[in-house]
Amino acid sequence: MTVAEQAGRLRDTVLEFESVDGLPLNLIHVQGDDTPTKGPVVLVHGAGVRANIFRAPVETNLVDYLVANGYDVWLENWRASIDFPQNQWTLDKAALYDHPVAVKRIVEETGAESIKAVIHCQGSTSFMVSAVAGLLPQVSTIVSNAVSLHPVIPRLSTIKLNFLLRCFGWLYPYMDPRWGLNAPTIPAKLLALVVKLSHHECDNNVCKFSSFVYGIGFPTLWRHENLNEATHEWVNQEFGAVPRTFFDQITKSVGKGKLVPIDSLDGLPSEFVPPSPGTDARFAFIAGVLNRCFSKESQELTFEYFNSHRPNYHTLRLIPDYGHLDIFMGQNAVNDTFPIILEELDRAV
Numbered sequence: 001m002t003v004a005e006q007a008g009r010l011r012d013t014v015l016e017f018e019s020v021d022g023l024p025l026n027l028i029h030v031q032g033d034d035t036p037t038k039g040p041v042v043l044v045h046g047a048g049v050r051a052n053i054f055r056a057p058v059e060t061n062l063v064d065y066l067v068a069n070g071y072d073v074w075l076e077n078w079r080a081s082i083d084f085p086q087n088q089w090t091l092d093k094a095a096l097y098d099h100p101v102a103v104k105r106i107v108e109e110t111g112a113e114s115i116k117a118v119i120h121c122q123g124s125t126s127f128m129v130s131a132v133a134g135l136l137p138q139v140s141t142i143v144s145n146a147v148s149l150h151p152v153i154p155r156l157s158t159i160k161l162n163f164l165l166r167c168f169g170w171l172y173p174y175m176d177p178r179w180g181l182n183a184p185t186i187p188a189k190l191l192a193l194v195v196k197l198s199h200h201e202c203d204n205n206v207c208k209f210s211s212f213v214y215g216i217g218f219p220t221l222w223r224h225e226n227l228n229e230a231t232h233e234w235v236n237q238e239f240g241a242v243p244r245t246f247f248d249q250i251t252k253s254v255g256k257g258k259l260v261p262i263d264s265l266d267g268l269p270s271e272f273v274p275p276s277p278g279t280d281a282r283f284a285f286i287a288g289v290l291n292r293c294f295s296k297e298s299q300e301l302t303f304e305y306f307n308s309h310r311p312n313y314h315t316l317r318l319i320p321d322y323g324h325l326d327i328f329m330g331q332n333a334v335n336d337t338f339p340i341i342l343e344e345l346d347r348a349v
């Protein structure tokens, strides 16, 4: 049976779990016909999307690919997921309240001694905070895409973010790329007008709005060349609201050159990038060289941090011709990026 045929036979089981502070979240367990030959791997989505972001309408998406290669695949819908009601989430809350519970649940369900993880964007930053705080001792290998402990964004993005937050932040407790389709309020309509006047790179209003919300690219989150038509259309249903708390925290973090807390929660260290990381996990840092949302320097810096503590153990993989989310959604990702992710997951620790 081909991978595509196997993909048609995958079964999803949704396991509800509650975050430490009482939010109802879930894990999606994806199983094929065959018993997995390798251990569990959890996939953690980014901001303003949901676990389904790893399942773009391409012939073989990352979930199909990992199941076909023997992994027991779990998708975590954490508090930033658009499947849940809007909330002012922060990296602090996700790191302390969501990821440790999700990982514990997978370990309990599978009986595995350790699990692996593929983490993306703000799923990556928040999961990394948990890991270096010593809250994820069961995770042995972590493949991180785009950004982890040291967010770096293009200079023009920094200027734009600071300006918008300072001048208009009060108007926007949330921003939502779906305003490109339907802007429900006057502030939303205003922003939709700005996007309409400034973005002419394609005919998809959610694609263009996401480019405006997440940076300064045309587009920001992928290269159009890397997406098939169905995926470019599919993003309409996969993007949703992202709260101002996220923009506040990431702007502050970019200014400091590393992730910083904004909630001061008991149970998390006062420094998100401590002098030495509280984890023995092996990390593989992946970055699309053409990422216009977070620059590849983000991953280079975090790799250097880990490499200085344990040289020649972690890896940094820079992928030419790819940007931010096309690493997972690209029509040729099955040939270009998935083998890199698999190689890093398979590597013995």
Ligand SMILES: [Zn+2]
Residues within 6 Å of the ligand: 201, 202, 203, 204, 207, 208, 219, 224, 232
């Ligand atoms: Zn587009």
